[in-house]
Structures are given as structure tokens and as C-alpha cells.
Amino acid sequence: xxxxxxxxxxxxxxxxxxxxxxxxxxxxxxxxxxxxxxxxxxxxxxxxxxxxxxxxxxxxxxxxxxxxxxxxxxxxxxxxxxxxxxxxxxxxxxxxxxxxxxxxxxxxxxxxxxxxxxxxxxxxxxxxxxxxxxxxxxxxxxxxxxxxxxxxxxxxxxxxxxxxxxxxxxxxxxxxxxxxxxxxxxxxxxxxxxxxxxxxxxxxxxxxxxxxxxxxxxxxxxxxxxxxxxxxxxxxxxxxxxxxxxxxxxxxxxxxxxxxxxxxxxxxxxxxxxxxxxxxxxxxxxxxxxxxxxxxxxxxxxxxxxxxxxxxxxxxxxxxxxxxxxxxxxxxxxxxxxxxxxxxxxxxxxxxxxxxxxxxxxxxxxxxxxxxxxxxxxx
Numbered sequence: 001x002x003x004x005x006x007x008x009x010x011x012x013x014x015x016x017x018x019x020x021x022x023x024x025x026x027x028x029x030x031x032x033x034x035x036x037x038x039x040x041x042x043x044x045x046x047x048x049x050x051x052x053x054x055x056x057x058x059x060x061x062x063x064x065x066x067x068x069x070x071x072x073x074x075x076x077x078x079x080x081x082x083x084x085x086x087x088x089x090x091x092x093x094x095x096x097x098x099x100x101x102x103x104x105x106x107x108x109x110x111x112x113x114x115x116x117x118x119x120x121x122x123x124x125x126x127x128x129x130x131x132x133x134x135x136x137x138x139x140x141x142x143x144x145x146x147x148x149x150x151x152x153x154x155x156x157x158x159x160x161x162x163x164x165x166x167x168x169x170x171x172x173x174x175x176x177x178x179x180x181x182x183x184x185x186x187x188x189x190x191x192x193x194x195x196x197x198x199x200x201x202x203x204x205x206x207x208x209x210x211x212x213x214x215x216x217x218x219x220x221x222x223x224x225x226x227x228x229x230x231x232x233x234x235x236x237x238x239x240x241x242x243x244x245x246x247x248x249x250x251x252x253x254x255x256x257x258x259x260x261x262x263x264x265x266x267x268x269x270x271x272x273x274x275x276x277x278x279x280x281x282x283x284x285x286x287x288x289x290x291x292x293x294x295x296x297x298x299x300x301x302x303x304x305x306x307x308x309x310x311x312x313x314x315x316x317x318x319x320x321x322x323x324x325x326x327x328x329x330x331x332x333x334x335x336x337x338x339x340x341x342x343x344x345x346x347x348x349x350x351x352x353x354x355x356x357x358x359x360x361x362x363x364x365x366x367x368x369x370x371x372x373x374x375x376x377x378x379x
Contacts (some may be wrong), residue, residue, distance in 0.1 A: 034089040038082035045078035073126055076119040083112045109164050117157035124149050147228060148195060194230045197246035207232070207249060207256055214255040218244045237337065265307045265331040268344050272351065273323035278361035292358040293326060296351060300330050305343045307331040323363035 050071065057069050087108045094101040124146050163170040201207050207224060213234065214221045222236035231243045279289050293314045300312035310331035317325040328351065334340045355362060 030093045034086060034093045037089065038085040041085045042078055042082040045081050046075065050074045050078060070126060073119065073123050076115070076122045080112055080115045080119065083108055083115065087112065106164050110161050113157055113160045113164070117153050120153050121150050124153070193247050194228070194245065197250045198227065200250050201227075201246055207254075208258075212257040213249075214257070215244060215249070215252065217252060218242065218248060220244060220254070265310060265333055266335045266340055267329070267331050268340075269327065269329045270344075270348060271317060271325055271327045272355075273320070273325050273363040274355070275323050275361040275363050276319075278359060279324060280359065288358045289324065289326070289360060292355060292360060295358075296328065296354070299350075299354075300328075300347070303347065305332055305334065305347070307333060322365065 090101055090105050127146055159170050209224050211224050220234050220242045222234045225235050226233040234242045296314045300306050301308045312330040315327050317327045332343050334343050
């Protein structure tokens with residue numbers, strides 16, 4: 001580089017420039033050359049090195065290199081190369097201007113630090129691509145670990161940038177942060193709680209991306225789309241997005257419909273109350289409600305919408321002031337919300353209609369005012 005400096009000075013002098021202007025023109029030309037070399041280095045990395053590395057990654061049978069060395073990671077790394085070239089050439093470019101050289105060196109070092117942290121963060125996010133299973137427990141671990149790593153990377157980058165600005169050793173700043181640990185714990189308490197809650201959710205196999213969950217207290221009723229250190233994003237059945245904290249799921253109560261979706265069929269249980277005054281013995285000495293109960297069990301077994309192998313059951317539950325209670329329990333093939341509700345409605349409507357064929361009256365409570373009117377009419 002010193003030969004280039006001498007050559008540039010000779011060319012400037014040969015052009016007839018003399019005096020203090022020689023230094024200014026020389027430094028200007030050297031700065032332009034440095035920026036051109038830096039731009040050339042960045043262009044070579046993006047146009048030549050990145051495509052070669054991508055092709056090499058695709059040719060291998062392993063999948064980890066495709067995920068970790070993807071185009072976004074390589075392009076982010078290429079953005080550091082021009083700054084490194086500038087940083088190396090600054091001592092020779094501004095050799096007569098130490099103050100300018102010092103300022104530009106620090107600015108370049110800050111840029112390299114920030115872009116390096118960005119590259120490492122992008123590289124860390126690439127680990128998530130290694131596990132694509134919608135309900136993979138390892139994927140949840142990777143999400144949690146990657147979130148913690150990104151926080152650590154940003155924290156270290158901030159310390160390094162501050163040390164560059166104040167011209168101090170980074171280790172000195174880190175040692176001084178010991179007294180401020182309580183403040184840091186307070187600032188990152190949500191992240192720490194989210195990390196612990198996320199680990200508990202994964203270890204206990206409570207929820208995964210793709211699960212349908214219901215959290216009544218938070219208005220959540222939909223599929224989990226993303227789980228991070230601080231939020232669980234859920235798309236409700238009406239396409240609204242609801243976010244809750246992992247701590248809410250761990251500390252509270254929520255319903256996960258994964259078991260239903262993994263198994264065939266969906267359970268339904270309904271109760272109906274019959275007026276005691278409509279229950280009687282038929283000529284063969286068998287109560288009409290007994291015949292109705294046996295008929296409904298057989299009808300449910302023969303119904304194509306009901307899973308016969310799950311043994312539909314019609315049982316007499318505890319009676320109350322509302323009348324004699326029959327409980328209908330059966331499993332439907334339909335799992336989709338609309339189909340499940342429609343099939344349930346079809347079955348219950350048949351039960352309502354068929355009960356009258358056996359002389360049974362479904363209990364219906366009247367308002368007090370109507371009861372008084374009925375009594376007056378009876379009198």
C-alpha cells in the first residue's frame with residue numbers, strides 16, 4: 001500500500017499540483033480507491049462466492065447445510081466484507097490525518113460489530129428450519145434456545161459498541177454490569193419467565209405449533225401459529241389473531257384438542273328431562289321410557305354418523321325437580337366444527353320428535369307469570 005501512496009503522490013505532482021493541495025488530492029484519490037476496492041470485494045462475494053456456496057450446499061445429501069447456509073445468511077455475511085476492507089485500508093488512506101482516521105476506524109468497527117451481530121442472528125434463526133414438524137418437541141426447544149441466543153448476541157453487541165465509543169475494554173464494562181444485574185433481571189423478567197414457561201410447555205408436551213387450543217379466560221379458540229419466548233400467537237376460528245403469554249398457559253387452564261384430532265371420532269353428551277307425569281307402564285308391563293331408552297341406543301348404533309364401536313349409551317341420570325333425566329352419550333365421525341354441530345343437531349332433533357311416539361313429554365319450564373296465568377285459566 002505504501003508503493004501505491006508514493007505512486008499516487010507522483011501522479012498528482014506530475015499533473016502540476018503543488019503545495020498543500022497535493023496531500024488533499026492524494027488522500028481523496030486513496031479514499032476513492034479504498035471504497036472501490038471495498039465495493040469490488042462485496043460484489044465478488046455476492047455474485048461469485050454466494051452462488052458457489054449455495055450450489056455446493058444443494059449438491060450434498062445433508063439438509064442441515066441447506067438450512068444453515070441459506071442465501072439470507074450468506075448475503076448478510078457479505079455485507080461485512082466491504083467494511084473489513086475499509087477498516088484494513090484506513091491506516092494507509094488517511095496517514096496524515098490521524099483524527100479523521102481514528103473517527104472512521106471507530107465508525108467502521110461499530111458497523112462491523114452491528115452487521116456481525118445481525119449475521120449471527122440470521123444464522124441462529126436458520127436453526128429453526130432444521131425442524132419443520134408442526135408438532136415437533138425439538139422445534140419448540142430450538143425456538144426457545146434461539147430466542148435466548150439472540151438476546152445474548154444483542155447484549156454482547158451493545159457492550160462492544162459502547163466500548164468502541166468510549167474507548168474502553170469490553171471486559172471492564174461487563175465487570176461493571178455486575179452491580180446492575182438486578183436491573184437487568186427486572187428488564188428481562190418477561191423473557192426469563194417466557195423461557196421457563198416454554199420449557200415447561202415442551203417438557204410436559206402441553207402445546208405445539210398447529211394444535212387447536214381453547215383458553216376461555218383470554219378469548220382464545222383456534223390453532224397455534226407461533227410460540228416465542230414471550231408470546232403464543234393463535235389464529236381463532238374467525239381468523240382473528242390472539243396472543244397470550246406462555247406463562248398464562250402454564251399458570252392457568254387451557255384445553256388442547258390434539259387428542260381428539262389424533263383419534264377417530266368426537267364425543268358428544270347431551271341430557272334431556274322428561275315430565276314424570278308422562279311416564280307410564282304399557283300393556284306388557286314395561287315402562288314407556290324404558291322402551292324409548294332401548295330404542296334410542298339401537299338407533300344410535302345403526303346411525304351412519306355415529307361410531308357403533310364406541311358403544312353409544314343412553315342412561316338414566318339423577319332425577320331433579322326438572323323431571324326424569326336421560327343422558328345420551330355417543331361418538332360422531334365428524335370432527336370439523338360445523339359438521340359436528342350439524343350431526344349433533346340432527347340426532348337431537350330426532351330424539352325430540354321420537355319421544356312423543358312413546359308418550360313422553362319433554363319438560364319445559366314456564367316463566368312464573370305464565371304459570372300464574374295457567375292456574376287462573378284452570379280455575
